[in-house]
Amino acid sequence: MTTNTIDSTTEGRPLPELLSENKKRITPKRPRDYACWAVAIAIVAGLIYTTATNENYQWPVVFGYFTTQSILDGLVLTLVLTVVSMGLGVLLGLLLAVMRMSHQTPISGLARLYITFFRGTPVLVQLIFWFNIAALYPHISLGIPFTDISTPVDVNAVMTPLTAAIVGLTLNEAAYMAEIIRGGFASVSRGQYEAADSLGMRGFTRLRHVIIPQTMPAIIPATGNQVIGMLKGTSLVSVLGVAELLNSAQSIYARTYQTIPLLIVASLWYLVMTLALSVPQSMIERRFSRSTRRPATVATATKESLL
Amino acid sequence: MKADGTIVARKLHKSFGSHHVLRGIDLTVAAGEISCIIGPSGSGKSTLLRCINGLETIDRGVLRVNGEDFGHTETDNAYLAVPPQRLAEQRAHIGMVFQQFNLFPNMTAENNVMSGPVLVKKTNRKAAREQAQELLAQVGLADCGHKYPAQLSGGQQQRVAIARALAMNPSIMLFDEPTSALDPELVGEVLAVMRDLAHNGMTMLLVTHEMGFARDVADEILFMDDGIAVERGDAREVLANPQEKRTQEFLERVL
Numbered sequence: 001m002t003t004n005t006i007d008s009t010t011e012g013r014p015l016p017e018l019l020s021e022n023k024k025r026i027t028p029k030r031p032r033d034y035a036c037w038a039v040a041i042a043i044v045a046g047l048i049y050t051t052a053t054n055e056n057y058q059w060p061v062v063f064g065y066f067t068t069q070s071i072l073d074g075l076v077l078t079l080v081l082t083v084v085s086m087g088l089g090v091l092l093g094l095l096l097a098v099m100r101m102s103h104q105t106p107i108s109g110l111a112r113l114y115i116t117f118f119r120g121t122p123v124l125v126q127l128i129f130w131f132n133i134a135a136l137y138p139h140i141s142l143g144i145p146f147t148d149i150s151t152p153v154d155v156n157a158v159m160t161p162l163t164a165a166i167v168g169l170t171l172n173e174a175a176y177m178a179e180i181i182r183g184g185f186a187s188v189s190r191g192q193y194e195a196a197d198s199l200g201m202r203g204f205t206r207l208r209h210v211i212i213p214q215t216m217p218a219i220i221p222a223t224g225n226q227v228i229g230m231l232k233g234t235s236l237v238s239v240l241g242v243a244e245l246l247n248s249a250q251s252i253y254a255r256t257y258q259t260i261p262l263l264i265v266a267s268l269w270y271l272v273m274t275l276a277l278s279v280p281q282s283m284i285e286r287r288f289s290r291s292t293r294r295p296a297t298v299a300t301a302t303k304e305s306l307l
Numbered sequence: 308m309k310a311d312g313t314i315v316a317r318k319l320h321k322s323f324g325s326h327h328v329l330r331g332i333d334l335t336v337a338a339g340e341i342s343c344i345i346g347p348s349g350s351g352k353s354t355l356l357r358c359i360n361g362l363e364t365i366d367r368g369v370l371r372v373n374g375e376d377f378g379h380t381e382t383d384n385a386y387l388a389v390p391p392q393r394l395a396e397q398r399a400h401i402g403m404v405f406q407q408f409n410l411f412p413n414m415t416a417e418n419n420v421m422s423g424p425v426l427v428k429k430t431n432r433k434a435a436r437e438q439a440q441e442l443l444a445q446v447g448l449a450d451c452g453h454k455y456p457a458q459l460s461g462g463q464q465q466r467v468a469i470a471r472a473l474a475m476n477p478s479i480m481l482f483d484e485p486t487s488a489l490d491p492e493l494v495g496e497v498l499a500v501m502r503d504l505a506h507n508g509m510t511m512l513l514v515t516h517e518m519g520f521a522r523d524v525a526d527e528i529l530f531m532d533d534g535i536a537v538e539r540g541d542a543r544e545v546l547a548n549p550q551e552k553r554t555q556e557f558l559e560r561v562l
Contacts, residue, residue, distance in 0.1 A: 194362050195409035195468075199423040199475060200399030202391060209426055213413040 061261035065252060066268070074248030075269055081234045081244060085169035086227055092170065093177025100182055111178065118175035124236050127168035131240050133159055165237035173230060180222045184215030217285075224281035228274050235270075245269055310373045310400045312338040312478035312510035314359060319368035321354055328354045329365070330534035336479075336527075339508045343521040343542065346531035347557060352514040355531070356483050359512065360401045361394055373400055373478055399427055402472030406484040408464040410456040416443065416467045417452035423475040435474075442470040446500045462493030466500050473504075480504065482513035518562055522546050530554045 051057055065071060099111035118126070134156040143150020159167075188211050196206040238247035249262040256262075314336040321329040328351045336342045344352045357363045358370065361378045370377045377397055379386035389397075410419050420439035424430040430438075443452055446466040456464050465485055472480060482501065486494045498520050505511060505524045515521060521528060525542035530551070538551040549555045 189409075191405060191407050191409040192411065195403075195405065195411070197362065197395075198360055198398060198401070198403035199471070200395040200427045201423075202395045205426050209422065210411050210413075214411075 056260060057264070058258060058261040061258050062264050062268075065249075065258075065262060065265050068252070070243075070248045070252065071245070071265060071269070074243055074245040075273075077243060078231065078234050078245040079273070081165060081169065081237065081242075082227065082231045085166055085173055085234075086230050088166070088170040089173025089226075089230075090177050090223070092174035094181055096174055096178035097181035097185070100178060101185060115175045115178055118172050119179075123168065123172045123233065124239070126172055127164060127237055127240060130168045130171075131159060131161065131164035133164075161237070161240040161242045164240055165234075165242045169230065169233065169237070173226065176226060177223070180219055180226070181215070183222070184219035185211070187218040188214045221281070221285050224277070224285070227281075228277055231273055231277065232270060235266075310478040313372075313374060314479065314510070314512060315369070315371040316355075316359070317369040319355070319358065319370065320366045321351075321358060321363060322366055328534050329358070331368070332531070332534070332536050334529065334536070336510060336512055338478075338510055340527065341505050341511045341525045342513070342527045342529065343525040344512070344514045344529045344531060345516070345518070345521065345557070346537075350531045351534040352531050353483050356481050356512065356514050359479075360398050360403050360481060362403075364388070372397065395427075399423070399475055400478050402469075402475060402477035402480040404465070404468050404472055404480065404482045404485045406488050408456070408461070408468045408488070410464050410468055410471070412456050414455075415452065416448065416454050416456070416459065419456070419467055420452075420471045420474050423471065427475070438474060439470070442473055443467070445473075445503075446470045447496070460493060461489045462496045465489065465497045469497075469500055469504075479510045479512065482511065482515065484514050484516065486515070486517060516561065518546060518558075530557065532557070 096111045096114060099107050100115070102108045102111075137155055139152055140155055141150050141152050192210055192214065193206070196210045201210065234244055235246040237244060238250060241247065243251070246266050249266040253259045253262040314334060316332060316334040319329050319332040319334075320327070330351075332351070332355055334342075334355070344355065346352050354363055358365050359372060359377070364378065370379075375397075376386070378394055379388055381387075410416075411422065414422060417436065417439050420442055421432070421435040424435040424438065425432060440449070440452060443449055446469055448463060448466055448470070451459060451463060451467070456467070459467065469480075469485075485501070486497050489497065494517070498517065501511070501513075501520070502524055521542055527539065528542045528545045529536055530538040530545065530549075530553075532553050538545060538549060538554045545554065546558065549558055
């Protein structure tokens, strides 16, 4: 066989004629390639047709209520709930993650217990539970131990639907964030700690300048997903009667019986908000993953000073 | 602190659980001396090196680095671990180069080199940057300061890592198999930088499989096997004419 191989570097062995080395190589389309398109187009066309022609969608009603004041108020409350619960959840989650990584077994055990409990029970159950916590502890007393300073608190008065919603969402979120943050730290190799140690860096400096920046590529995208999940998750607090987006829609259709159009209103708003959130998320993601990507431009790289 | 660039170890013992890794190792490195530790994998070479800057803690024995007890202070009946602050100060005088480079991927090459001076010694940024640029030039990477580790080859990363260690003005440099993770054609550039360093009178202790480098540059060789110093002596002497049977067998296999 070797005698037949074409080797242009070998002298005295001319290349055979009729070599069409400039022709493109093409994979011919097969019937299934067209069939896939046909099926997809048929499905989308069908959906468009039915949504446009089925009177029961009541599109005029949808557009009529889309920017109603009560819907917009609900929208704002949904955003507030998301921001507050997420913010508190991240802080508490950070504390739990630090506890969970502690070398002191009792401390990490407590964190583990918390995480197991809050991840192991449905958030809807937790929300209803917090709303009814007064049945368990009707009165608590806030004060400084070993002093006379203390204030009795009526739990029933404090645990309004809104408080219960924030407490429930926050405590649940913290459990998930703790695991995400812990995962971020676990993704930094031992060698990074050792390199920092060998330069004489200590505790906080090492954490702040070497370790934490490296945890971000693992933590940020996951946190972004959590924010989007939280935004949708706030709809659960409608069962407590908190007038967020879904609850506002429900209050309207309870009066008018226009259930479907108002659920569409709520859905469209949720969709708009989650899409809007995905934009900053991908921007932040890009910022944090830059060091591991190919050429950041010279200008941005030199301007950057992480120290 | 005197930081005289000496290492003295006597009867070092170290176990990981039930695995007795160092079994009474002695080691002496004089100021400005180049010492190589060779031996089969699992013989405790890296562990010995890592004990010398406190990445591992010794269980028993005497360890004096830069003329003072390292990591522990002697009391009447025991050695007491020093506070983290003190350990960090002692480490800052010892440069360490790792097999896997361990550059900080979130910083440019220049910021990597500046990290020690700025974050530990609190040198002002301008002076630290100038020093970083000099050091990068010294390891032949004057143009690479703005690049991130991911944009550099293995050999370049390891040279940045050497510059980063040098930025602390250490009196001793430790190298833990610095060329073992490199593609063969990149080994030379790293060895060249190390050779320069050796000629400038730096105290160097290295774990290596580069017998050629050991023969050319090292003053002393320590052959370890199974946590014990089997043979030690003048580098060229040991390589050319090993006395111990185990050394002979090892060298026959690697040379």
